Amino acid sequence: MLEVKNVTLKYGDFTAVDDLSFEVEKGEIFGLLGTNGAGKTTTFRTIMGLLYPSSGYVRYEGDFVSYETVDKIGYMIEERSLLTKLTVKDLILYFGQLKNVPVKTILERLDYWLKRFNIVDYKMKKIKELSKGNQQKIQFISALINEPSLLVLDEPFSGLDVINIELFVEVIREYQQKGCTIIFSSHQIDHVESFCERLVVLEKGKSVISGLIKDVKNDFKKHNIKVIADGLDAEKVLGIPGVFGCTKDSKEWTIKIESEDVAPSVFDYIKTLENLRKYDVEQASLSEIFIAKVGKKYEEA
Ligand SMILES: Nc1ncnc2c1ncn2[C@@H]1O[C@H](COP(=O)(O)OP(=O)(O)OP(=O)(O)O)[C@@H](O)[C@H]1O
Secondary structure, X not given: OXXXXXXXXXXXXXXXXXXXXXXXOOOOEEEXXXXXXXXXXXXXXXXXXXXXXXEEEEEEOOEEOOHHHHOOEEEEOOOOOOOOOOEHHHHHHHHHHHOOOOHHHHHHXXXXXXXXXXXXXXXXXXXXHOOHHHHXXXXXXXXXOOOOOEEEEEOOOOOOOHHHHHHHHHHHHHHHHOOOEEEEEOOOHHHXXXXXXXXXXXXXXXXXXXXXXXXXXXXXXXXXXEEEEEOOOHHHHHOOOOEEEEEEEOOEEEEEEOOHHHHHHHHXXXXXXXXXXXXXXXXXXXXXXXXXXXOOOHHHO
């Protein structure tokens, strides 16, 4: 288990992470979300033992992070910090040996991952010659080279096309099934929603939403009604008490309501429309909850 307990991290007088606590169970994929500058990378660096909290602590499997625990961790950082003049092979050898993996094992694992990520031909290429997406694959391989039991992934999908996102997702799921503890950040809330059971949302270093995604969604009262029908009059819908939005996206209307209790009065109007093909009351998406709570367009951050 990874335990982050009352962690406060300061850069000089500036508090980047403020009294943050959460736990990630073995075999869990946990999401860390936040707008730009919210403190995600700082939290990850603290988990890795690269930064020391001014108060609080981080423990992994009961131990404070040390050189020994670092051997068990795979870390994929957001910035392109790869040593760009090295070849892929030399870079992975460097990272693998830092984590005390024998050379023969590193090379075997490297061949496996290059094949898996469809980049066998890049083994002797310099990092700087690779595209952004392929550099991301090398970052991922460097995180996996020690077969970690804790994976810390800062924006793992950034710069990847959908096919490669799927490839990464497959590998992350495999690691989860092997019992690996995984924490990751993403600006794409959809990834977090489909991947994680629990999350923390940071805003200016503080946790503003935390817990099971299912509970976060259940606690959020606002709902959406999806309607496909002819002749819907948005003005009329907006006149129904408890309705605060009514927009059309190609054929489908989205009616935003303050709570599920408003749905029957909306339906009283909708059932009078011609050619009604769809009427669904849905929970708000995690992205909508984020925007409502943090007050910013998260996915544009
Ligand atoms: N070395 C540093 N010295 C001073 N301030 C820093 C340093 N690193 C980060 N910060 C500040 O700490 C805050 C948190 O930064 P951090 O990189 O952790 O955010 P983030 O959530 O990862 O952001 P992003 O999504 O943009 O990557 C920001 O306000 C940032 O400017």
